[in-house]
Amino acid sequence: MNQKADKSFDERLSGRLSPTVGGSTYVRPQEMDWKPSQFEGVEIKVLYEDKEAGEMTCLLRWQPGTTLPMHRHADLEQSYVLAGSFSDHDGIAHAGEYVWRKKDSLHETHSAEGCIILAIYRKPNIFRNSAGFDPATRKQIKTQRAPVTKQEK
Helix, strand or coil, X not given: CCHHHHHHHHCCCCCCCCCCCCCCCCCCHHHCCCEECCCCCEEEEEEEEECCCCEEEEEEEECCCEEEEEEECCCCEEEEEEEEEEEECCEEEECCCEEEECCCCEEEXXXXXXXXXXXXXXXXXXXXXXXXXXXXXXXXXXXXXXXXXXXXX
């Protein structure tokens, strides 16, 4: 057996085990209020967030006709559609469907009928003409110039 396999075996659980008290966090989204996001027509309920790591799991409620502007995914993004539908240049996801997006992919998303999605982010998205998001004002921090993306020359 090699050293790597030995280490893997040594890390397995063994002996008498007890659950970690307080190791689970239960969230009741139905008891949370929808909050405005930095984008008009999109509201949010944050279910989990680790700001230092950039991770977030949230519910997003899009009003009919809402478009999220062009943005880049700094890491994998996952979306499960709970109600309605939303789309981009690659297709449309309806209620009960799931879509994930590759790191560094660019797109603009739209919801013609409105939707509610469960979104899981490993890192925040990067938007054109934005230097980030100011939580105090709940608005994007605008840049003086449009950033250059990989697709622009």
